[in-house]
Structures are given as structure tokens and as C-alpha cells.
Amino acid sequence: MSDEFLMKNGEKQMNNIAIKVENLVKKFGKGENEVTVINGADFTLKKGEFAALVAPSGAGKTTLLMMIGCVLEPTSGRIEIGGEVVYDNKWTVKDDRALRRKKLGFIFQAHYLIPFLNVEENVSLLPYENGEPEKVVKPRVKGLLDYLGVGDKLKNMPSELSGGQNQRVAIARALANNPSIILADEPTAALDTKRSVDVVKLLRKIAKEKEVTIIMVTHDDRLLPYCDKVLTIVDKKVEVKEQLEGVII
Amino acid sequence: MINLAFKDIKHSFTKFIITAISVGILLGIVIIMIGVYRGMIFDAKELVKDIKADLWVVQQDTLGPFAQTSKVHEDLKDRISYQDGVKYAEGITFQNIQMQNSYGAFKVMLVGYDPLGKIKVINPNKIIAGRALKNEHYEIVVSQKTHYKLGEKIKLGRDYYTVVGITKNTVSNGGDYLMFVSLKDAQILQFTYTNERIRSDEARGIKGDNPHLVNAVIAKLKDGYNPKIVAKNIEDATHKTVFTKGEQIKLLLQRVIKKSSKQIGMFTAILIIVSIVIIALIIYTMTLEKIKEISILKLIGISNLKIIKMIMQETLILGILAFISGNIFARLIAGKFPKRVVLELGDAWALFAVIIVASIFASVFGVYKVLKTDPSEAIGG
Numbered sequence: 001m002s003d004e005f006l007m008k009n010g011e012k013q014m015n016n017i018a019i020k021v022e023n024l025v026k027k028f029g030k031g032e033n034e035v036t037v038i039n040g041a042d043f044t045l046k047k048g049e050f051a052a053l054v055a056p057s058g059a060g061k062t063t064l065l066m067m068i069g070c071v072l073e074p075t076s077g078r079i080e081i082g083g084e085v086v087y088d089n090k091w092t093v094k095d096d097r098a099l100r101r102k103k104l105g106f107i108f109q110a111h112y113l114i115p116f117l118n119v120e121e122n123v124s125l126l127p128y129e130n131g132e133p134e135k136v137v138k139p140r141v142k143g144l145l146d147y148l149g150v151g152d153k154l155k156n157m158p159s160e161l162s163g164g165q166n167q168r169v170a171i172a173r174a175l176a177n178n179p180s181i182i183l184a185d186e187p188t189a190a191l192d193t194k195r196s197v198d199v200v201k202l203l204r205k206i207a208k209e210k211e212v213t214i215i216m217v218t219h220d221d222r223l224l225p226y227c228d229k230v231l232t233i234v235d236k237k238v239e240v241k242e243q244l245e246g247v248i249i
Numbered sequence: 250m251i252n253l254a255f256k257d258i259k260h261s262f263t264k265f266i267i268t269a270i271s272v273g274i275l276l277g278i279v280i281i282m283i284g285v286y287r288g289m290i291f292d293a294k295e296l297v298k299d300i301k302a303d304l305w306v307v308q309q310d311t312l313g314p315f316a317q318t319s320k321v322h323e324d325l326k327d328r329i330s331y332q333d334g335v336k337y338a339e340g341i342t343f344q345n346i347q348m349q350n351s352y353g354a355f356k357v358m359l360v361g362y363d364p365l366g367k368i369k370v371i372n373p374n375k376i377i378a379g380r381a382l383k384n385e386h387y388e389i390v391v392s393q394k395t396h397y398k399l400g401e402k403i404k405l406g407r408d409y410y411t412v413v414g415i416t417k418n419t420v421s422n423g424g425d426y427l428m429f430v431s432l433k434d435a436q437i438l439q440f441t442y443t444n445e446r447i448r449s450d451e452a453r454g455i456k457g458d459n460p461h462l463v464n465a466v467i468a469k470l471k472d473g474y475n476p477k478i479v480a481k482n483i484e485d486a487t488h489k490t491v492f493t494k495g496e497q498i499k500l501l502l503q504r505v506i507k508k509s510s511k512q513i514g515m516f517t518a519i520l521i522i523v524s525i526v527i528i529a530l531i532i533y534t535m536t537l538e539k540i541k542e543i544s545i546l547k548l549i550g551i552s553n554l555k556i557i558k559m560i561m562q563e564t565l566i567l568g569i570l571a572f573i574s575g576n577i578f579a580r581l582i583a584g585k586f587p588k589r590v591v592l593e594l595g596d597a598w599a600l601f602a603v604i605i606v607a608s609i610f611a612s613v614f615g616v617y618k619v620l621k622t623d624p625s626e627a628i629g630g
């Protein structure tokens with residue numbers, strides 16, 4: 001199939017693929033306790049594509065994101081991230097930690113900030129770890145925090161911020177390393193509607209301007225119009241709906 | 250760059266400092282134990298070093314006068330002084346006695362020497378008040394720590410002795426205080442009314458109070474004579490055992506304090522092991538407390554190296570702070586110990602090296618935990 005694809009679309013299109021998932025299966029437990037959560041996921045996301053992942057609680061959304069993020073080992077299948085095959089019935093990724101800190105941004109339901117680092121340090125951690133100089137990191141971090149409305153909290157500890165403020169800091173952290181893919185697991189659950197829409201608009205802007213591919217888990221239908229695609233999990237299979245109409249840009 | 254260890258310590262500063270000081274007190278006890286051991290060795294040598302004698306002549310086949318009882322006749326000194334190379338020879342006695350004053354009961358080593366003799370038994374630099382003995386009777390020089398005052402009268406045996414001098418830092422080989430009396434007085438205190446005295450006196454036709462026995466004869470050599478050769482010659486001529494100053498010191502270290510120093514050595518080793526185990530436990534607990542943060546760091550893509558560095562640096566900082574507070578603690582309390590505590594810089598540095606190496610080992614458990622932590626633990630559960 002990929003050969004066919006190559007012939008039809010040529011080299012350029014091939015390089016355009018950010019995430020490619022084939023035949024992905026995930027089972028938890030063994031023997032009698034074995035539970036199949038994902039039984040076949042096949043989809044491709046291009047660079048700059050903004051996809052929503054909508055499914056009932058317990059359907060396997062977090063599980064899917066964690067497999068794509070090389071955090072959770074699938075049972076079988078194949079995953080390609082930015083042209084690199086990271087899983088092919090076994091891990092093939094060389095350094096999953098380096099892949100995450102260089103190419104991925106994570107946003108979770110909870111903020112998961114490091115309690116002993118202040119806001120600025122939390123957000124700067126990955127860029128510094130990637131070897132970026134202070135004169136580049138500092139203004140970028142400040143800009144992100146300003147945009148998210150927490151620019152005045154630079155030196156505050158997470159314990160001094162509200163839940164919503166911390167969540168926005170966490171979003172800044174996910175963007176600070178200039179990732180090519182953002183995996184966002186209910187990023188707006190802790191925010192009010194206005195902030196939620198702002199964050200999704202920001203994510204869309206980043207997706208389009210910087211060609212960042214985003215998968216965002218959400219339960220909020222009002223956010224769907226900002227996405228290019230909607231992924232759902234039906235009967236343990238991942239289905240893709242193109243959302244060509246009604247996309248707000 | 251962001252130093253995770255510094256940030257974490259800063260965040261829980263008080264707790265970290267209290268932990269470091271607690272470990273430090275433990276290390277302080279280790280330092281004191283080493284100091285006590287050093288003090289024992291120091292004390293063991295001190296008296297023999299202070300007595301300005303080159304040779305110790307003692308009863309044949311004994312390791313006297315400290316490691317073993319030794320008795321020789323006082324007139325031996327005359328024969329010794331005629332030996333080739335000997336400048337002076339004098340008798341000396343040592344006797345352990347119990348004393349009691351308003352400061353309590355204590356053990357004292359009573360040293361008897363000839364006040365008119367030429368060999369200095371009291372190190373003149375250590376006399377901080379009064380003088381050495383001058384008269385043949387009823388004078389006494391005491392260690393400062395006995396708390397006796399100049400001019401005070403002390404009852405020993407049937408007689409009263411007047412304090413004419415006070416010394417500082419004078420101790421017996423066992424670390425007890427010293428008191429010096431004239432040889433004649435000391436002989437009466439040690440040997441009077443013993444059967445031995447009566448027999449030996451009768452054999453020599455001596456009658457009177459003085460038994461004319463001493464525990465050893467000490468000798469000072471003329472310049473240019475080899476103590477070992479002179480000692481050998483005296484042994485051949487007198488059938489006594491002769492030790493050079495160096496041999497006497499070696500004897501004290503090997504025979505007299507070997508067991509007790511081994512005892513302290515064992516105790517110190519156990520304390521060091523306990524300290525290492527405690528440091529390891531603290532580091533492991535500190536790592537467990539951060540396990541959530543560690544899994545988040547792994548999840549967002551921070552390398553193991555960076556996380557392990559955090560654990561190791563915190564361990565080292567803990568070790569260094571504990572070491573510093575341990576030294577301060579040891580120095581504060583060292584003076585309060587009844588016997589000598591010698592805190593040597595070399596020992597402190599050796600312990601420092603041990604603590605640093607031990608800290609690195611101690612962090613192994615924490616590091617293992619870091620490696621084993623699953624990044625999905627951060628969001629799981």
C-alpha cells in the first residue's frame with residue numbers, strides 16, 4: 001500500500017506524513033485477564049494537520065496517544081513518526097526519550113508540572129535539554145506564557161497558581177520545544193469555555209503556521225469545528241472522518 | 250541549563266538541611282571515635298616521650314614497667330651509670346592509685362623520680378604553675394585536671410604532700426592524670442610493708458623505711474652512642490632487660506593499647522557502615538518521594554542521565570553538608586571528653602573520601618529506582 005502511495009504522490013507527499021499508524025493492536029493483561037482495548041488502528045496524519053480524537057471514556061484514547069508517544073508498548077502493528085519507524089511489532093525507536101523531547105509535545109488532563117521548578121523553569125526545561133541557548137529560549141518562553149495569559153507568573157511555583165493557570169503553563173511547556181507533533185489529552189478539561197476556545201485557536205494557529213501535527217482528545221463538540229479531522233474509536237477500531245466542511249480558520 | 254538537584258533542594262530546603270545535620274551528627278560521632286582512638290595512641294606515647302631518657306632498664310624477661318610489672322633494686326642505677334656510653338642513670342617508679350577530692354574519684358599514675366637527679370622526668374614546657382620537685386620529701390606535682398591547687402596539701406599513705414607544681418597535658422599511657430613525688434616517698438608508698446621489701450632489705454642488711462626498689466632504671470646516654478648497642482651491652486653485663494626509648498613506645502602501642510584500640514577501631518568501622526546505610530536509605534526515600542516527578546520527566550523526554558545526575562548531586566550535597574556539620578559537631582564536643590580526643594585533619598579528609606565514595610554507592614538504589622520507573626506511571630492510576 002505504501003508503495004502505491006509513493007508512486008501516486010511522489011517523494012514530496014511521502015515527506016509530508018507526520019504520523020502513520022498501521023494495524024495497531026493493544027491488549028492489556030494476560031490469559032483470562034486479557035482485554036483488547038484497540039483492535040486495529042489505521043490512519044495517517046499529515047504535517048500541519050489538526051485532528052480531534054473523540055470517543056467515550058474508557059474507549060482507549062489515552063492508550064492510543066501513549067503508544068504514538070512511544071510511552072506505552074503496543075501489542076502489534078506499526079507506527080511511523082516523522083518518517084521514522086518507531087514500532088514494527090516491536091520497538092524500533094533508537095532513543096524514545098530523545099524523540100519525545102525533540103519532536104513531541106505532551107499535554108495531559110492534569111498539568112503534571114514539576115513542583116520544585118518555577119513556571120519559567122518548567123517551560124524552559126526541554127528547550128535547554130535540547131541544547132538551545134538562553135537568548136533563544138527566554139524570549140520564546142516569555143512569549144508563550146504571555147500568549148496564554150500567565151506571562152506575569154514567570155517566577156511563581158506551580159503550587160501558587162490556580163488549576164487553570166497551571167494548565168496553561170503546561171500547554172506552554174508542550175509548545176516550548178517547537179515540537180512537530182503535539183499529543184494533547186483533554187487539554188481544555190480544566191479551562192472555562194472562553195479559555196478553551198482560545199487554547200484550541202492557538203493550537204490551530206501553531207498547526208498551520210509551524211506545520212505541527214496535533215491530536216487532541218476532547219469531549220467538547222464546540223471545539224470540533226477548529227479541527228481538520230475527527231478520529232473516533234468504534235468497536236475498538238479507530239475511524240477517521242474528514243471534516244472538510246465547516247472548518248473555522 | 251536548569252540544575253534539578255539545586256532546585257529540588259531549594260524547594261525543600263529546611264527538610265534537606267535538617268536531614269544533612271542529622272547525618273552530620275552521626276558522622277561527628279564517627280569523627281570523635283577516630284579522635285578517641287588517636288587520643289589513646291597519643292597518650293600511650295606521651296609519658297615516655299616526656300621522660301628524657303634514652304634507655305629503660307627493667308627486670309629480666311619482663312616488658313616493664315608499663316606492659317608488665319617490673320622490680321629492680323635501686324642500686325642497679327650505679328652499675329648502669331658505669332657502663333660505657335651512659336651519662337646518667339636513675340631509678341623511677343610508677344604506681345596506679347585512686348584519688349578522691351571534691352571533684353570526684355579518679356585514677357592517677359603516681360610517678361616517683363629523683364628530684365636531685367639529672368634526667369628530666371617532667372617536661373619543663375608542661376609546667377604551667379609552680380616548679381618541678383626540689384626536695385626529697387613531701388612535695389608533689391600534679392596534672393592540672395586533678396583540680397588540686399598550688400600549696401594544697403594532699404594526703405597519700407600516712408603523710409601529707411604539698412602541691413608545688415601544676416602540669417598541663419601530662420598523662421599516663423592509659424590516659425590517666427599524673428602526680429609526681431620524690432623517689433624516696435614513692436618507694437615508701439609503693440613498697441613499704443610488703444614481704445618482698447622485708448626480705449630484700451634483710452638480704453642487703455638494710456634496715457629502715459626505704460625498701461630501695463624501683464620499677465625501672467632510666468638512663469641518659471652520652472652523645473654519639475648508639476642506644477641499641479649500649480642497651481645490648483647493659484643486658485649482657487647486668488642480666489636485665491633493656492629497651493630503647495623507641496622500643497618502649499612500640500611496646501606500649503603493641504602490648505598495652507592494642508586491644509582497646511582494636512575495640513575502638515571495630516566500633517568506628519560499624520559506625521561508618523551504619524552511616525552509609527542511613528545515607529543510602531535517605532537517598533532512596535528522597536527518590537521515592539520524587540517518583541511521580543521522575544516519571545513525568547521521563548514522559549516528557551528528559552534523559553535518564555539528567556535524572557540520575559539530580560539524584561547523585563543531591564546525594565553528594567547531602568554528604569558534603571553532613572560532613573561539614575559532623576566536623577563542626579565533633580569540634581564542639583571534643584573538649585568535653587574526659588580523655589584526650591585528637592582530631593587530625595588527615596583523618597577528616599580520609600573520612601570525607603569514604604563518605605563521598607559511600608554516598609555514590611548509597612545513591613545506587615535511588616538510581617536503580619529511576620531506571621525502573623515507567624514513564625506511563627505519571628498518568629496511570
Ligand SMILES: Nc1ncnc2c1ncn2[C@@H]1O[C@H](COP(=O)(O)OP(=O)(O)O)[C@@H](O)[C@H]1O
Nearest residue numbers: 028029037055056057058059060061062063064
Ligand atoms: N495499564 C493498564 N492495565 C489494564 N488496563 C488498562 C491499563 N490502562 C488502561 N487500561 C484500560 O484500557 C481502557 C482504555 O483506557 P484509556 O486509554 O485510559 O481510555 P480513555 O482515555 O479513552 O478514557 C480502559 O478500559 C482501561 O481500564
Ligand SMILES: [Mg+2]
Nearest residue numbers: 061062063185
Ligand atoms: Mg483518557
